[in-house]
Structure formats: structure tokens, C-alpha cells
Amino acid sequence: MDSGRLERIYRDYIACLNARDWDALGRFVDGAVEHNGMALGLAGYRRMLEQDVAAIPDLHYVVGLLVVQPPHVAARLLFDCTPEGRFLGLAVDGRRIRFSENVFYGFAQDRIARVWSVVDKAAIEAQLAASGHG
Amino acid sequence: MDSGRLERIYRDYIACLNARDWDALGRFVDGAVEHNGMALGLAGYRRMLEQDVAAIPDLHYVVGLLVVQPPHVAARLLFDCTPEGRFLGLAVDGRRIRFSENVFYGFAQDRIARVWSVVDKAAIEAQLAASGHG
Numbered sequence: 086m087d088s089g090r091l092e093r094i095y096r097d098y099i100a101c102l103n104a105r106d107w108d109a110l111g112r113f114v115d116g117a118v119e120h121n122g123m124a125l126g127l128a129g130y131r132r133m134l135e136q137d138v139a140a141i142p143d144l145h146y147v148v149g150l151l152v153v154q155p156p157h158v159a160a161r162l163l164f165d166c167t168p169e170g171r172f173l174g175l176a177v178d179g180r181r182i183r184f185s186e187n188v189f190y191g192f193a194q195d196r197i198a199r200v201w202s203v204v205d206k207a208a209i210e211a212q213l214a215a216s217g218h219g
Numbered sequence: 220m221d222s223g224r225l226e227r228i229y230r231d232y233i234a235c236l237n238a239r240d241w242d243a244l245g246r247f248v249d250g251a252v253e254h255n256g257m258a259l260g261l262a263g264y265r266r267m268l269e270q271d272v273a274a275i276p277d278l279h280y281v282v283g284l285l286v287v288q289p290p291h292v293a294a295r296l297l298f299d300c301t302p303e304g305r306f307l308g309l310a311v312d313g314r315r316i317r318f319s320e321n322v323f324y325g326f327a328q329d330r331i332a333r334v335w336s337v338v339d340k341a342a343i344e345a346q347l348a349a350s351g352h353g
Contacts, residue, residue, distance in 0.1 A: 088288065150323055150335065152286045152293040154222065159286040159293030161323055161335055173341060187321035187337040189284055189295055201284065201295055203321040205337045207307060 086155040086192070094195055095158045099146050105138060107131055115196040141168045149185065155192070162186040173206050180216055184208045220289040220326070228329055229292045233280050239272060241265055249330040275302045283319065289326070296320040307340050314350055318342045 098113040116127045125133060138144050143166045150161035164184050168177040184205045191199035232247040250261045259267060272278050277300045284295035298318050302311040318339045325333035 150291070152288045152291045152323065154286045154288050157284070157286045159321075159323065174344075185335070185337060187293075187323065187335065189286065189293065189321065201319070201321065203319060203337045203339045204341070206340050207338070210308075 086195075088153040088155055091155050091158060091192065092151060092153045094192075095151070095153070095160070095190070096148065098197065099148055102134065102146050107135065110134070113195075113197060115193055115198040118196075118198055118200065120200045121202060140170065140172060141166050143167055158190045158192065160188050160190070162188060173204065173209065175206070175209055175213060177209070177213065180213065182209050182212050184212075220329075222287040222289055225289050225292060225326065226285060226287045228326075229285070229287070229294070229324070230282065232331065233282055236268065236280050241269065244268075247329075247331060249327055249332040252330075252332055252334065254334045255336060274304065274306060275300050277301055292324045292326065294322055294324070296322060307338060307343065309340070309343055309347060311343070311347065314347065316343050316346050318346075 094113065101109050101113060110131050111127055114127055114130055118125055118127060118130050120130060120133065123129075144164065145166065147163040147165075148160055149163040152159040162185060164186070165181070167179055167181050169179055171177065172182075185208070186202055186204045188200060188202040190197050228247065235243050235247060244265050245261055248261050248264055252259055252261060252264050254264060254267065257263075278298065279300065281297040281299075282294055283297040286293040296319060298320070299315070301313055301315045303313055305311065306316075319342070320336055320338045322334060322336040324331050
């Protein structure tokens with residue numbers, strides 16, 4: 086596949102997430118998708134995203150850096166948001182945090198089939214420590 | 220730059236790290252390199268790597284996934300090692316851990332000029348919790 090085409094598909098996927106257009110998710114995500122080694126399938130993947138948005142209503146995906154070499158896409162995603170309660174096991178409780186996620190995608194045909202994601206939890210911990218508790 | 224050539228340079232860089240060949244680091248790393256937004260320079264970058272190896276003598280870099288689109292390289296690095304004391308603020312104390320690092324590199328000419336790295340700290344925490352303490 087052409088890398089320009091794969092980049093367009095990926096950016097459309099991110100737009101789909103930002104629009105909370107869950108019914109369109111199957112256009113971008115394979116029915117047997119795996120996330121960090123877990124076989125979620127499309128329904129489980131959708132549930133994961135819906136839970137993220139429930140915990141972080143102002144979640145917005147910004148592509149900070151994109152590296153495309155078919156069949157893979159690597160993205161550095163940037164977040165600036167206010168999780169309502171706990172996030173990644175941390176008591177964020179409505180404080181504003183900024184963090185990144187470095188994530189790889191393996192595409193099968195035109196859909197995301199495998200995801201390997203790492204969220205920068207240490208950066209969030211440092212911000213929470215700096216802002217204090219209570 | 221050709222992506223095949225950039226991949227070879229990157230794999231030579233990883234071989235340099237695994238050989239602890241610090242005197243060769245300047246062939247791969249720009250004199251003004253930045254790491255996660257910090258202007259380390261070559262000397263500071265070398266110091267960071269030397270400290271990593273001092274804390275984790277059996278540190279070995281394995282490239283699990285590589286995505287190359289000049290001037291960027293994205294790598295998922297896999298580690299299986301036994302940090303002696305604390306690592307990322309966690310009391311690992313010689314236990315064996317496996318984790319990944321998803322990292323992006325921006326090259327200037329043939330050298331690494333910017334690095335954006337995220338280590339999977341949550342995975343390490345989960346392993347330490349499973350293995351118990353003391």
C-alpha cells in the first residue's frame with residue numbers, strides 16, 4: 086500500500102475518534118484487532134475507547150508525529166485533558182494533565198489489526214506530584 | 220535520505236549501544252541532541268546511556284518493530300533484564316522484568332537529533348505487583 090494513502094486512512098481514523106463516531110469504527114479497525122497482545126476484537130476495542138471517553142470527556146487526539154511505512158504506522162499522540170476520577174490507576178480527579186502516547190499500528194488491508202501502545206504514565210505522575218494533592 | 224540506508228544506520232546505532240561502544244556514539248548522535256525536550260547534547264546523552272547500563276548491567280536492546288520514514292525512525296524496543304536497585308522510581312531490586320519502549324527519532328543528516336521516548340512503566344509495575352515484595 087502507498088504510504089500517502091495509509092496516512093490518510095490513519096488521519097481519518099483519528100478524526101473518527103475525535104467525532105466519537107463509534108458506528109464508523111469498523112471502517113478503520115479489523116474485526117479481530119489485538120491491542121497490546123490482547124485479542125479485543127472490534128467490539129472490545131470500541132468498548133475500550135468508549136470507556137476512555139467516559140473517564141475523560143474532553144479527550145481529544147492530536148497527532149504530534151507520524152511515521153508511515155506500510156503496513157505500519159507509528160504515531161506520537163498528544164493529550165491535554167482533565168480525567169474525572171482515576172486514570173491509569175492515578176487519582177487525577179479533574180486536574181488538567183498533558184501527556185503523550187507513543188503507539189504503533191499494524192494494518193491488514195486497510196484496517197488496524199494490531200496495536201502496541203505505551204502511555205507516558207511517568208509524565209502524569211510528575212505533574213500530579215507537582216500540583217499536590219487535596 | 221533513503222529509508223533502507225536510514226534503517227541500517229539505526230541498526231548500527233543499536234549495535235553500538237549493545238556493544239557499550241560509547242566512543243563511537245558521536246557517529247550516530249548529533250552534538251546538540253534533545254531527548255524528551257531536554258537539550259542533553261552528545262555528552263549528556265552518553266551520560267544518560269552510561270547511567271542506564273550502570274543501573275541495569277544486563278541491559279540489551281532488541282528492536283521488536285521498526286518503522287522508517289525519513290527523516291524519522293520509530294522503534295518498539297524490547298527489554299528483558301534485571302535492574303539492580305530502583306528503576307523509574309520503582310524498587311526492582313534485582314528482579315527480572317520485561318518491558319517495552321516506544322521511541323521516535325528525528326534525524327538530521329545521518330545523526331539522531333531529537334528523541335521522544337516512552338517506557339512502559341505500567342507494565343513493570345504490574346510485574347512487580349505480581350511477584351510481590353520482600
